[in-house]
Amino acid sequence: MLGRPLAFTGTETQILTCWGPAPRFYPAQNRSPDVLGPAPRFYQDPNRSSDVLGAGPSLFTQTQTEVLTFWGPTGPKSSPSRRVAGTKLPDPERGRPQREMQVGKPILYSYFRSSCSWRVRIALALKNIDYETIAVNLTKDGGQQFSEEFQSLNPMKQVPALKIDGITIGQSLAIIEYLEETRPTPRLLPRDPKKRAQVRMVSDLIASGIQPLQNLSVLKQVGQENQLTWAQQAITSGFNALEQILQSSAGRYCVGDEVSMADLCLAPQVANADRFKVDLTPYPTISRINKSLLALEAFHVSHPCRQPDTPPELRA
Protein backbone atom coordinates (compact mmCIF):
# COMPACT_ATOMS: atom_id res chain seq x y z
CA MET A 1 0.00 0.00 0.00
CA LEU A 2 1.26 3.42 -0.87
CA GLY A 3 1.36 5.50 2.30
CA ARG A 4 2.20 9.13 2.72
CA PRO A 5 5.91 9.91 3.17
CA LEU A 6 6.81 9.33 6.78
CA ALA A 7 10.02 9.77 8.71
CA PHE A 8 11.24 6.92 10.84
CA THR A 9 9.35 6.54 14.03
CA GLY A 10 11.32 3.83 15.74
CA THR A 11 14.26 1.54 15.55
CA GLU A 12 12.48 -1.29 13.89
CA THR A 13 13.36 -2.46 10.44
CA GLN A 14 12.08 -0.08 7.82
CA ILE A 15 11.39 -0.84 4.22
CA LEU A 16 12.56 1.69 1.72
CA THR A 17 11.85 1.52 -1.93
CA CYS A 18 14.15 3.14 -4.42
CA TRP A 19 14.02 3.89 -8.07
CA GLY A 20 16.83 4.67 -10.39
CA PRO A 21 17.62 8.06 -11.90
CA ALA A 22 14.36 9.90 -11.70
CA PRO A 23 14.76 13.64 -11.25
CA ARG A 24 13.34 14.21 -14.70
CA PHE A 25 9.85 14.15 -13.33
CA TYR A 26 10.65 16.73 -10.67
CA PRO A 27 10.39 20.26 -11.94
CA ALA A 28 12.80 22.67 -10.22
CA GLN A 29 10.12 24.31 -8.11
CA ASN A 30 9.30 21.01 -6.50
CA ARG A 31 12.09 20.90 -4.01
CA SER A 32 12.08 17.14 -3.71
CA PRO A 33 9.54 16.99 -0.92
CA ASP A 34 9.49 13.25 -1.39
CA VAL A 35 13.14 12.90 -0.66
CA LEU A 36 12.87 12.37 3.04
CA GLY A 37 15.48 10.94 5.27
CA PRO A 38 15.36 9.47 8.72
CA ALA A 39 15.69 11.99 11.50
CA PRO A 40 17.18 9.97 14.30
CA ARG A 41 17.27 12.82 16.77
CA PHE A 42 13.51 12.75 16.90
CA TYR A 43 13.18 9.04 17.42
CA GLN A 44 12.00 9.68 20.91
CA ASP A 45 9.07 11.78 19.82
CA PRO A 46 7.38 10.46 16.73
CA ASN A 47 4.54 12.92 17.22
CA ARG A 48 6.73 15.87 16.24
CA SER A 49 6.10 15.11 12.65
CA SER A 50 6.74 18.60 11.35
CA ASP A 51 10.19 18.62 12.92
CA VAL A 52 10.85 15.17 11.62
CA LEU A 53 9.82 16.09 8.15
CA GLY A 54 11.64 19.39 8.39
CA ALA A 55 14.86 17.72 9.33
CA GLY A 56 14.38 15.03 6.81
CA PRO A 57 15.19 16.34 3.36
CA SER A 58 18.76 17.28 4.18
CA LEU A 59 19.63 13.82 5.27
CA PHE A 60 19.30 12.49 1.79
CA THR A 61 20.46 15.61 0.04
CA GLN A 62 23.13 13.75 -1.78
CA THR A 63 20.80 11.17 -3.20
CA GLN A 64 18.26 13.44 -4.69
CA THR A 65 18.39 11.69 -8.02
CA GLU A 66 16.94 8.62 -6.46
CA VAL A 67 13.40 8.83 -5.26
CA LEU A 68 13.51 7.45 -1.74
CA THR A 69 10.05 7.02 -0.41
CA PHE A 70 9.38 5.96 3.13
CA TRP A 71 6.22 3.96 3.19
CA GLY A 72 4.49 4.51 6.45
CA PRO A 73 3.54 3.33 8.83
CA THR A 74 6.25 0.74 8.45
CA GLY A 75 7.55 -2.10 10.52
CA PRO A 76 7.29 -5.84 10.57
CA LYS A 77 3.74 -5.72 9.29
CA SER A 78 4.38 -3.55 6.26
CA SER A 79 5.41 -4.78 2.88
CA PRO A 80 7.44 -3.03 0.22
CA SER A 81 5.58 -1.52 -2.67
CA ARG A 82 7.00 -0.93 -6.09
CA ARG A 83 6.44 1.77 -8.57
CA VAL A 84 7.75 2.28 -12.09
CA ALA A 85 10.37 5.00 -12.37
CA GLY A 86 8.89 8.17 -13.77
CA THR A 87 5.38 7.79 -12.38
CA LYS A 88 4.07 10.63 -10.28
CA LEU A 89 3.57 10.54 -6.55
CA PRO A 90 0.20 11.71 -5.22
CA ASP A 91 0.24 15.47 -5.49
CA PRO A 92 -1.44 16.43 -2.19
CA GLU A 93 1.39 14.83 -0.25
CA ARG A 94 4.28 16.22 -2.21
CA GLY A 95 4.41 19.83 -1.07
CA ARG A 96 3.70 19.20 2.58
CA PRO A 97 7.11 18.79 4.20
CA GLN A 98 8.53 21.77 2.32
CA ARG A 99 5.74 24.02 3.45
CA GLU A 100 6.02 22.89 7.03
CA MET A 101 9.71 23.56 7.10
CA GLN A 102 9.45 27.07 5.76
CA VAL A 103 8.01 29.74 8.02
CA GLY A 104 7.05 32.64 5.76
CA LYS A 105 9.03 33.89 2.80
CA PRO A 106 12.83 33.91 3.23
CA ILE A 107 14.36 37.36 3.71
CA LEU A 108 17.71 38.13 2.16
CA TYR A 109 19.73 40.97 3.63
CA SER A 110 21.67 42.07 0.63
CA TYR A 111 23.61 44.89 -1.00
CA PHE A 112 23.37 45.13 -4.75
CA ARG A 113 27.13 45.39 -5.24
CA SER A 114 28.23 42.83 -2.65
CA SER A 115 29.72 39.88 -4.51
CA CYS A 116 28.89 37.55 -1.60
CA SER A 117 25.25 38.66 -1.71
CA TRP A 118 25.20 37.97 -5.42
CA ARG A 119 26.38 34.39 -4.83
CA VAL A 120 23.31 33.76 -2.69
CA ARG A 121 20.96 35.57 -5.05
CA ILE A 122 22.08 33.23 -7.83
CA ALA A 123 21.42 30.17 -5.64
CA LEU A 124 17.96 31.44 -4.75
CA ALA A 125 17.21 32.12 -8.41
CA LEU A 126 18.49 28.76 -9.62
CA LYS A 127 16.49 26.93 -6.99
CA ASN A 128 13.46 29.02 -7.77
CA ILE A 129 13.04 30.14 -4.15
CA ASP A 130 10.79 33.12 -3.72
CA TYR A 131 12.24 35.66 -1.25
CA GLU A 132 12.14 39.23 -0.07
CA THR A 133 15.14 41.53 -0.20
CA ILE A 134 16.04 43.93 2.57
CA ALA A 135 18.76 46.20 1.28
CA VAL A 136 21.64 47.00 3.59
CA ASN A 137 23.64 49.87 2.17
CA LEU A 138 27.27 49.26 3.04
CA THR A 139 28.35 52.85 2.39
CA LYS A 140 25.35 55.04 3.30
CA ASP A 141 25.14 56.46 6.85
CA GLY A 142 28.66 55.18 7.48
CA GLY A 143 27.47 51.67 6.62
CA GLN A 144 24.03 50.38 7.58
CA GLN A 145 25.59 47.04 8.48
CA PHE A 146 26.92 48.71 11.63
CA SER A 147 23.45 49.61 12.89
CA GLU A 148 22.46 48.04 16.18
CA GLU A 149 19.45 46.46 14.54
CA PHE A 150 21.51 44.70 11.90
CA GLN A 151 24.26 43.70 14.30
CA SER A 152 21.77 41.92 16.51
CA LEU A 153 20.68 40.00 13.44
CA ASN A 154 24.18 39.35 12.13
CA PRO A 155 27.04 40.02 14.54
CA MET A 156 29.43 39.74 11.61
CA LYS A 157 28.10 43.08 10.31
CA GLN A 158 28.23 41.73 6.80
CA VAL A 159 25.85 40.88 4.01
CA PRO A 160 24.47 38.53 2.98
CA ALA A 161 22.38 37.12 5.77
CA LEU A 162 19.38 34.94 5.08
CA LYS A 163 16.37 34.55 7.36
CA ILE A 164 14.87 31.22 6.48
CA ASP A 165 13.02 28.39 8.20
CA GLY A 166 13.10 30.28 11.49
CA ILE A 167 16.87 30.85 11.58
CA THR A 168 19.26 33.49 10.31
CA ILE A 169 22.37 32.32 8.51
CA GLY A 170 25.39 34.46 7.73
CA GLN A 171 28.30 33.62 5.40
CA SER A 172 27.36 33.03 1.79
CA LEU A 173 28.74 29.52 1.41
CA ALA A 174 27.06 28.35 4.63
CA ILE A 175 23.80 29.74 3.24
CA ILE A 176 24.27 28.00 -0.11
CA GLU A 177 25.11 24.67 1.55
CA TYR A 178 21.96 25.01 3.68
CA LEU A 179 19.83 25.71 0.63
CA GLU A 180 21.44 22.74 -1.08
CA GLU A 181 20.62 20.46 1.83
CA THR A 182 17.05 21.63 2.27
CA ARG A 183 16.11 22.51 -1.34
CA PRO A 184 18.25 20.10 -3.31
CA THR A 185 16.80 20.73 -6.77
CA PRO A 186 18.60 21.65 -8.96
CA ARG A 187 21.77 20.52 -7.28
CA LEU A 188 24.69 22.91 -6.85
CA LEU A 189 27.09 20.21 -5.74
CA PRO A 190 27.81 17.19 -7.95
CA ARG A 191 27.07 13.67 -6.75
CA ASP A 192 30.63 12.37 -6.94
CA PRO A 193 32.50 13.26 -3.73
CA LYS A 194 35.69 13.97 -5.66
CA LYS A 195 33.88 16.43 -7.89
CA ARG A 196 32.20 17.92 -4.82
CA ALA A 197 35.68 18.44 -3.37
CA GLN A 198 36.71 20.26 -6.55
CA VAL A 199 33.66 22.48 -6.36
CA ARG A 200 34.30 23.33 -2.73
CA MET A 201 38.00 23.89 -3.39
CA VAL A 202 37.27 26.42 -6.13
CA SER A 203 34.56 28.03 -4.00
CA ASP A 204 36.86 28.33 -0.99
CA LEU A 205 39.74 29.59 -3.11
CA ILE A 206 37.53 32.54 -4.06
CA ALA A 207 35.61 32.91 -0.80
CA SER A 208 38.65 32.63 1.49
CA GLY A 209 41.58 33.33 -0.78
CA ILE A 210 40.46 36.27 -2.90
CA GLN A 211 37.28 38.06 -1.86
CA PRO A 212 38.15 38.75 1.79
CA LEU A 213 41.37 40.48 0.76
CA GLN A 214 39.63 42.96 -1.51
CA ASN A 215 36.42 43.63 0.34
CA LEU A 216 35.32 47.02 1.53
CA SER A 217 36.54 46.81 5.12
CA VAL A 218 40.05 45.77 4.14
CA LEU A 219 40.31 48.38 1.42
CA LYS A 220 39.37 51.03 3.98
CA GLN A 221 42.30 49.89 6.08
CA VAL A 222 44.90 50.06 3.33
CA GLY A 223 44.08 53.67 2.52
CA GLN A 224 42.56 55.16 -0.59
CA GLU A 225 45.82 55.62 -2.51
CA ASN A 226 46.67 51.90 -2.20
CA GLN A 227 43.24 50.39 -2.74
CA LEU A 228 43.42 49.68 -6.45
CA THR A 229 46.88 48.10 -6.35
CA TRP A 230 45.96 46.06 -3.29
CA ALA A 231 42.74 44.73 -4.80
CA GLN A 232 44.41 43.96 -8.12
CA GLN A 233 47.19 42.07 -6.39
CA ALA A 234 44.70 39.97 -4.39
CA ILE A 235 42.64 39.14 -7.46
CA THR A 236 45.49 38.39 -9.89
CA SER A 237 47.26 36.23 -7.35
CA GLY A 238 44.08 34.20 -6.82
CA PHE A 239 43.17 34.12 -10.51
CA ASN A 240 46.63 32.79 -11.42
CA ALA A 241 45.89 29.73 -9.30
CA LEU A 242 42.26 29.55 -10.34
CA GLU A 243 43.00 29.63 -14.07
CA GLN A 244 45.39 26.70 -13.66
CA ILE A 245 42.87 24.69 -11.63
CA LEU A 246 39.97 25.40 -13.98
CA GLN A 247 41.98 24.34 -16.99
CA SER A 248 41.74 20.79 -15.71
CA SER A 249 38.39 20.84 -13.88
CA ALA A 250 36.21 22.87 -16.22
CA GLY A 251 33.80 21.78 -18.85
CA ARG A 252 31.25 24.34 -19.84
CA TYR A 253 31.38 25.62 -16.25
CA CYS A 254 33.93 25.54 -13.38
CA VAL A 255 33.61 21.82 -12.70
CA GLY A 256 32.25 19.87 -15.62
CA ASP A 257 29.15 20.88 -17.49
CA GLU A 258 26.76 21.57 -14.64
CA VAL A 259 26.46 24.89 -12.82
CA SER A 260 27.78 24.45 -9.28
CA MET A 261 28.51 26.48 -6.16
CA ALA A 262 31.92 27.25 -7.69
CA ASP A 263 30.23 29.13 -10.52
CA LEU A 264 28.17 31.09 -8.00
CA CYS A 265 31.49 32.33 -6.64
CA LEU A 266 33.20 32.85 -9.98
CA ALA A 267 30.91 35.29 -11.76
CA PRO A 268 30.68 37.76 -8.85
CA GLN A 269 34.46 37.63 -8.42
CA VAL A 270 35.01 38.38 -12.10
CA ALA A 271 32.65 41.34 -11.70
CA ASN A 272 34.86 42.57 -8.88
CA ALA A 273 37.90 42.08 -11.11
CA ASP A 274 36.24 44.25 -13.74
CA ARG A 275 35.47 46.89 -11.17
CA PHE A 276 39.11 46.96 -10.07
CA LYS A 277 40.29 47.08 -13.71
CA VAL A 278 42.08 43.73 -13.63
CA ASP A 279 43.34 42.68 -17.07
CA LEU A 280 41.61 39.37 -17.77
CA THR A 281 43.65 38.48 -20.86
CA PRO A 282 45.83 35.98 -18.94
CA TYR A 283 42.69 34.14 -17.80
CA PRO A 284 40.95 32.70 -20.88
CA THR A 285 39.26 29.86 -18.99
CA ILE A 286 37.90 32.14 -16.30
CA SER A 287 36.68 34.56 -18.96
CA ARG A 288 35.05 31.88 -21.05
CA ILE A 289 33.18 30.34 -18.12
CA ASN A 290 32.10 33.76 -16.90
CA LYS A 291 30.63 34.55 -20.30
CA SER A 292 28.64 31.30 -20.30
CA LEU A 293 27.37 32.00 -16.80
CA LEU A 294 26.22 35.54 -17.52
CA ALA A 295 24.05 34.17 -20.30
CA LEU A 296 22.02 32.16 -17.79
CA GLU A 297 18.73 33.54 -16.52
CA ALA A 298 19.58 33.03 -12.83
CA PHE A 299 22.80 35.03 -13.16
CA HIS A 300 21.01 37.69 -15.15
CA VAL A 301 18.15 38.39 -12.75
CA SER A 302 20.43 38.35 -9.71
CA HIS A 303 23.01 40.68 -11.27
CA PRO A 304 24.02 43.78 -9.27
CA CYS A 305 22.60 46.04 -11.96
CA ARG A 306 19.09 44.61 -11.50
CA GLN A 307 18.50 44.73 -7.74
CA PRO A 308 15.89 46.68 -5.79
CA ASP A 309 18.67 48.81 -4.29
CA THR A 310 20.65 49.37 -7.48
CA PRO A 311 21.05 53.15 -7.97
CA PRO A 312 19.42 54.40 -11.18
CA GLU A 313 22.77 55.34 -12.76
CA LEU A 314 24.02 51.75 -12.43
CA ARG A 315 20.88 50.03 -13.61
CA ALA A 316 20.99 47.96 -16.75
Add this chain to the structure above:
Amino acid sequence: MLGRPLAFTGTETQILTCWGPAPRFYPAQNRSPDVLGPAPRFYQDPNRSSDVLGAGPSLFTQTQTEVLTFWGPTGPKSSPSRRVAGTKLPDPERGRPQREMQVGKPILYSYFRSSCSWRVRIALALKNIDYETIAVNLTKDGGQQFSEEFQSLNPMKQVPALKIDGITIGQSLAIIEYLEETRPTPRLLPRDPKKRAQVRMVSDLIASGIQPLQNLSVLKQVGQENQLTWAQQAITSGFNALEQILQSSAGRYCVGDEVSMADLCLAPQVANADRFKVDLTPYPTISRINKSLLALEAFHVSHPCRQPDTPPELRA
Protein backbone atom coordinates in the same frame (compact mmCIF):
# COMPACT_ATOMS: atom_id res chain seq x y z
CA MET B 1 19.85 -13.69 2.51
CA LEU B 2 22.53 -11.36 3.68
CA GLY B 3 24.62 -10.41 0.68
CA ARG B 4 27.76 -8.37 0.57
CA PRO B 5 27.24 -4.61 0.38
CA LEU B 6 26.57 -3.72 -3.21
CA ALA B 7 26.02 -0.44 -4.94
CA PHE B 8 23.08 -0.07 -7.26
CA THR B 9 23.62 -1.73 -10.57
CA GLY B 10 20.52 -0.71 -12.41
CA THR B 11 17.32 1.15 -12.24
CA GLU B 12 15.21 -1.65 -10.93
CA THR B 13 13.57 -1.49 -7.56
CA GLN B 14 16.07 -2.05 -4.79
CA ILE B 15 15.35 -3.22 -1.31
CA LEU B 16 17.20 -1.44 1.44
CA THR B 17 17.08 -2.41 5.04
CA CYS B 18 17.66 0.14 7.74
CA TRP B 19 18.18 0.01 11.44
CA GLY B 20 17.74 2.72 13.96
CA PRO B 21 20.50 4.58 15.81
CA ALA B 22 23.45 2.27 15.57
CA PRO B 23 26.78 4.05 15.42
CA ARG B 24 27.59 2.75 18.86
CA PHE B 25 28.79 -0.50 17.41
CA TYR B 26 31.08 1.22 14.94
CA PRO B 27 34.43 2.12 16.43
CA ALA B 28 35.92 5.27 14.94
CA GLN B 29 38.45 3.42 12.84
CA ASN B 30 35.68 1.65 10.98
CA ARG B 31 34.74 4.35 8.60
CA SER B 32 31.26 3.08 8.00
CA PRO B 33 32.15 0.85 5.10
CA ASP B 34 28.64 -0.47 5.22
CA VAL B 35 27.12 2.89 4.62
CA LEU B 36 26.99 2.75 0.89
CA GLY B 37 24.93 4.87 -1.35
CA PRO B 38 23.82 4.50 -4.91
CA ALA B 39 26.26 5.84 -7.46
CA PRO B 40 24.01 6.77 -10.32
CA ARG B 41 26.78 8.00 -12.58
CA PHE B 42 28.03 4.47 -12.84
CA TYR B 43 24.69 2.90 -13.62
CA GLN B 44 25.86 2.17 -17.10
CA ASP B 45 28.77 0.06 -16.00
CA PRO B 46 27.95 -2.24 -13.12
CA ASN B 47 31.25 -4.02 -13.54
CA ARG B 48 33.23 -1.07 -12.27
CA SER B 49 32.48 -2.14 -8.75
CA SER B 50 35.45 -0.42 -7.15
CA ASP B 51 34.40 2.90 -8.56
CA VAL B 52 30.85 2.31 -7.57
CA LEU B 53 31.85 1.41 -4.07
CA GLY B 54 34.34 4.23 -3.98
CA ALA B 55 31.78 6.79 -4.90
CA GLY B 56 29.21 5.23 -2.66
CA PRO B 57 29.92 6.15 0.91
CA SER B 58 29.64 9.88 0.41
CA LEU B 59 26.18 9.61 -0.93
CA PHE B 60 24.78 8.60 2.39
CA THR B 61 27.20 10.64 4.45
CA GLN B 62 24.43 12.39 6.23
CA THR B 63 22.75 9.24 7.37
CA GLN B 64 25.67 7.57 8.99
CA THR B 65 23.78 6.89 12.17
CA GLU B 66 21.54 4.55 10.28
CA VAL B 67 23.05 1.39 8.99
CA LEU B 68 21.94 1.23 5.40
CA THR B 69 22.78 -2.08 3.89
CA PHE B 70 22.29 -2.83 0.24
CA TRP B 71 21.43 -6.45 -0.17
CA GLY B 72 22.86 -7.69 -3.35
CA PRO B 73 22.20 -8.83 -5.88
CA THR B 74 18.80 -7.22 -5.55
CA GLY B 75 15.77 -6.85 -7.70
CA PRO B 76 12.38 -8.41 -7.97
CA LYS B 77 13.70 -11.78 -6.84
CA SER B 78 15.35 -10.63 -3.64
CA SER B 79 13.61 -10.30 -0.34
CA PRO B 80 14.35 -7.94 2.52
CA SER B 81 16.17 -9.34 5.51
CA ARG B 82 15.97 -8.03 8.99
CA ARG B 83 18.57 -7.71 11.67
CA VAL B 84 18.33 -6.52 15.25
CA ALA B 85 19.96 -3.11 15.81
CA GLY B 86 23.37 -3.47 17.36
CA THR B 87 24.35 -6.80 15.88
CA LYS B 88 27.59 -6.88 13.94
CA LEU B 89 27.89 -7.19 10.21
CA PRO B 90 30.20 -9.90 8.86
CA ASP B 91 33.72 -8.60 9.34
CA PRO B 92 35.30 -9.70 6.04
CA GLU B 93 32.90 -7.49 4.14
CA ARG B 94 33.18 -4.41 6.26
CA GLY B 95 36.57 -3.04 5.34
CA ARG B 96 36.43 -3.70 1.63
CA PRO B 97 34.95 -0.58 0.08
CA GLN B 98 37.16 1.67 2.21
CA ARG B 99 40.30 -0.11 1.12
CA GLU B 100 39.29 -0.02 -2.52
CA MET B 101 38.62 3.68 -2.38
CA GLN B 102 41.94 4.57 -0.84
CA VAL B 103 45.02 4.30 -3.03
CA GLY B 104 47.95 4.22 -0.64
CA LYS B 105 48.25 6.27 2.51
CA PRO B 106 47.01 9.88 2.27
CA ILE B 107 49.77 12.49 2.16
CA LEU B 108 49.28 15.78 3.95
CA TYR B 109 51.35 18.72 2.79
CA SER B 110 51.56 20.69 5.97
CA TYR B 111 53.48 23.32 7.91
CA PHE B 112 53.58 22.90 11.66
CA ARG B 113 52.52 26.48 12.38
CA SER B 114 49.89 26.86 9.66
CA SER B 115 46.51 27.12 11.35
CA CYS B 116 44.76 25.80 8.25
CA SER B 117 47.01 22.73 8.24
CA TRP B 118 46.19 22.18 11.89
CA ARG B 119 42.45 22.14 11.08
CA VAL B 120 43.01 19.22 8.73
CA ARG B 121 45.38 17.42 11.11
CA ILE B 122 42.64 17.49 13.74
CA ALA B 123 40.12 16.03 11.29
CA LEU B 124 42.53 13.25 10.31
CA ALA B 125 43.23 12.49 13.97
CA LEU B 126 39.56 12.50 14.98
CA LYS B 127 38.66 10.21 12.11
CA ASN B 128 41.62 8.02 12.89
CA ILE B 129 42.99 8.25 9.35
CA ASP B 130 46.59 7.17 9.02
CA TYR B 131 48.61 9.57 6.85
CA GLU B 132 52.07 10.74 5.96
CA THR B 133 53.22 14.31 6.41
CA ILE B 134 55.32 16.17 3.88
CA ALA B 135 56.47 19.38 5.49
CA VAL B 136 56.36 22.53 3.40
CA ASN B 137 58.33 25.24 5.15
CA LEU B 138 56.57 28.54 4.45
CA THR B 139 59.56 30.67 5.42
CA LYS B 140 62.68 28.66 4.51
CA ASP B 141 64.28 29.20 1.07
CA GLY B 142 61.94 32.14 0.54
CA GLY B 143 58.98 29.77 1.06
CA GLN B 144 58.96 26.20 -0.18
CA GLN B 145 55.33 26.64 -1.26
CA PHE B 146 56.63 28.67 -4.17
CA SER B 147 58.72 25.82 -5.55
CA GLU B 148 57.75 24.60 -9.01
CA GLU B 149 57.18 21.12 -7.66
CA PHE B 150 54.71 22.28 -5.05
CA GLN B 151 52.96 24.71 -7.37
CA SER B 152 52.24 21.95 -9.85
CA LEU B 153 50.64 20.05 -6.98
CA ASN B 154 48.78 23.02 -5.55
CA PRO B 155 48.57 26.13 -7.74
CA MET B 156 47.35 28.06 -4.70
CA LYS B 157 50.88 27.82 -3.23
CA GLN B 158 49.37 27.22 0.17
CA VAL B 159 49.21 24.49 2.73
CA PRO B 160 47.41 22.32 3.51
CA ALA B 161 46.94 20.10 0.51
CA LEU B 162 45.87 16.50 0.87
CA LYS B 163 46.65 13.74 -1.59
CA ILE B 164 43.97 11.15 -1.04
CA ASP B 165 42.02 8.60 -3.08
CA GLY B 166 43.96 9.55 -6.19
CA ILE B 167 43.20 13.28 -6.06
CA THR B 168 44.83 16.31 -4.45
CA ILE B 169 42.58 18.70 -2.57
CA GLY B 170 43.53 22.19 -1.46
CA GLN B 171 41.63 24.47 0.94
CA SER B 172 41.21 23.13 4.44
CA LEU B 173 37.41 23.22 4.61
CA ALA B 174 37.06 21.50 1.24
CA ILE B 175 39.38 18.79 2.56
CA ILE B 176 37.42 18.40 5.77
CA GLU B 177 34.10 18.21 3.91
CA TYR B 178 35.59 15.53 1.65
CA LEU B 179 36.80 13.52 4.62
CA GLU B 180 33.38 13.91 6.20
CA GLU B 181 31.67 12.60 3.09
CA THR B 182 33.98 9.67 2.54
CA ARG B 183 34.94 8.81 6.15
CA PRO B 184 31.86 9.87 8.05
CA THR B 185 32.74 8.48 11.46
CA PRO B 186 32.89 10.30 13.81
CA ARG B 187 30.83 13.00 12.23
CA LEU B 188 32.11 16.57 12.13
CA LEU B 189 28.82 18.02 10.94
CA PRO B 190 25.62 17.53 12.94
CA ARG B 191 22.61 15.77 11.44
CA ASP B 192 20.19 18.66 11.71
CA PRO B 193 20.57 20.95 8.68
CA LYS B 194 20.07 24.03 10.84
CA LYS B 195 22.87 22.98 13.13
CA ARG B 196 25.01 22.14 10.11
CA ALA B 197 24.40 25.69 8.90
CA GLN B 198 25.58 27.01 12.26
CA VAL B 199 28.73 24.90 12.08
CA ARG B 200 29.50 26.07 8.57
CA MET B 201 28.74 29.68 9.47
CA VAL B 202 31.22 29.62 12.35
CA SER B 203 33.77 27.77 10.21
CA ASP B 204 33.44 30.26 7.36
CA LEU B 205 33.52 33.22 9.72
CA ILE B 206 36.99 32.05 10.78
CA ALA B 207 38.16 30.63 7.45
CA SER B 208 37.01 33.56 5.30
CA GLY B 209 36.54 36.36 7.80
CA ILE B 210 39.58 36.13 10.06
CA GLN B 211 42.39 33.83 8.99
CA PRO B 212 42.95 35.15 5.44
CA LEU B 213 43.43 38.67 6.80
CA GLN B 214 46.21 37.70 9.16
CA ASN B 215 48.04 35.06 7.18
CA LEU B 216 51.65 35.23 6.21
CA SER B 217 51.27 36.57 2.68
CA VAL B 218 49.03 39.45 3.76
CA LEU B 219 51.25 40.35 6.69
CA LYS B 220 54.20 40.55 4.32
CA GLN B 221 52.26 43.08 2.28
CA VAL B 222 51.39 45.38 5.17
CA GLY B 223 55.02 45.72 6.22
CA GLN B 224 56.76 44.55 9.35
CA GLU B 225 55.99 47.61 11.47
CA ASN B 226 52.23 47.22 10.91
CA GLN B 227 51.92 43.44 11.16
CA LEU B 228 50.99 43.09 14.81
CA THR B 229 48.35 45.83 14.77
CA TRP B 230 46.91 44.53 11.51
CA ALA B 231 46.66 40.94 12.73
CA GLN B 232 45.20 42.01 16.08
CA GLN B 233 42.59 44.12 14.35
CA ALA B 234 41.55 41.24 12.06
CA ILE B 235 41.29 38.80 14.94
CA THR B 236 39.50 41.04 17.47
CA SER B 237 37.00 42.17 14.87
CA GLY B 238 36.21 38.54 14.02
CA PHE B 239 36.23 37.39 17.63
CA ASN B 240 33.76 40.12 18.62
CA ALA B 241 31.24 38.58 16.23
CA LEU B 242 32.23 35.03 17.04
CA GLU B 243 31.87 35.45 20.81
CA GLN B 244 28.33 36.75 20.32
CA ILE B 245 27.39 33.88 18.01
CA LEU B 246 28.91 31.21 20.22
CA GLN B 247 27.08 32.52 23.27
CA SER B 248 23.91 31.22 21.70
CA SER B 249 25.17 28.22 19.71
CA ALA B 250 27.69 26.67 22.07
CA GLY B 251 27.34 23.82 24.47
CA ARG B 252 30.57 22.22 25.51
CA TYR B 253 31.91 23.04 22.04
CA CYS B 254 31.12 25.62 19.32
CA VAL B 255 27.77 24.15 18.34
CA GLY B 256 26.25 22.00 21.02
CA ASP B 257 28.14 19.28 22.80
CA GLU B 258 29.75 17.49 19.88
CA VAL B 259 33.06 18.45 18.31
CA SER B 260 32.40 19.81 14.83
CA MET B 261 34.22 21.41 11.92
CA ALA B 262 33.71 24.75 13.68
CA ASP B 263 35.91 23.57 16.56
CA LEU B 264 38.59 22.48 14.08
CA CYS B 265 38.70 26.11 12.99
CA LEU B 266 38.42 27.63 16.45
CA ALA B 267 41.40 26.15 18.29
CA PRO B 268 43.95 26.99 15.57
CA GLN B 269 42.58 30.52 15.34
CA VAL B 270 42.91 31.00 19.09
CA ALA B 271 46.51 29.80 18.80
CA ASN B 272 47.08 32.51 16.20
CA ALA B 273 45.46 35.03 18.54
CA ASP B 274 47.91 34.00 21.24
CA ARG B 275 50.80 34.36 18.85
CA PHE B 276 49.69 37.87 17.96
CA LYS B 277 49.21 38.73 21.65
CA VAL B 278 45.48 39.33 21.42
CA ASP B 279 43.86 39.88 24.83
CA LEU B 280 41.30 37.09 25.18
CA THR B 281 39.60 38.49 28.29
CA PRO B 282 36.63 39.85 26.29
CA TYR B 283 36.01 36.37 24.86
CA PRO B 284 35.07 34.05 27.72
CA THR B 285 33.08 31.65 25.53
CA ILE B 286 35.83 31.33 22.94
CA SER B 287 38.38 30.78 25.71
CA ARG B 288 36.30 28.19 27.51
CA ILE B 289 35.63 26.15 24.36
CA ASN B 290 39.28 26.36 23.35
CA LYS B 291 40.33 24.99 26.72
CA SER B 292 37.95 22.04 26.37
CA LEU B 293 39.22 21.36 22.86
CA LEU B 294 42.89 21.39 23.78
CA ALA B 295 42.19 18.69 26.34
CA LEU B 296 41.13 16.31 23.57
CA GLU B 297 43.60 13.76 22.23
CA ALA B 298 43.04 14.69 18.57
CA PHE B 299 43.80 18.35 19.23
CA HIS B 300 46.81 17.39 21.33
CA VAL B 301 48.57 15.12 18.82
CA SER B 302 47.92 17.50 15.93
CA HIS B 303 49.17 20.58 17.81
CA PRO B 304 51.84 22.71 16.09
CA CYS B 305 54.30 21.93 18.87
CA ARG B 306 54.16 18.19 18.11
CA GLN B 307 54.68 17.95 14.35
CA PRO B 308 57.49 16.28 12.42
CA ASP B 309 58.64 19.72 11.23
CA THR B 310 58.33 21.53 14.56
CA PRO B 311 61.71 23.11 15.34
CA PRO B 312 63.30 21.77 18.58
CA GLU B 313 62.94 25.09 20.40
CA LEU B 314 59.16 25.12 19.87
CA ARG B 315 58.54 21.48 20.73
CA ALA B 316 56.38 20.66 23.70
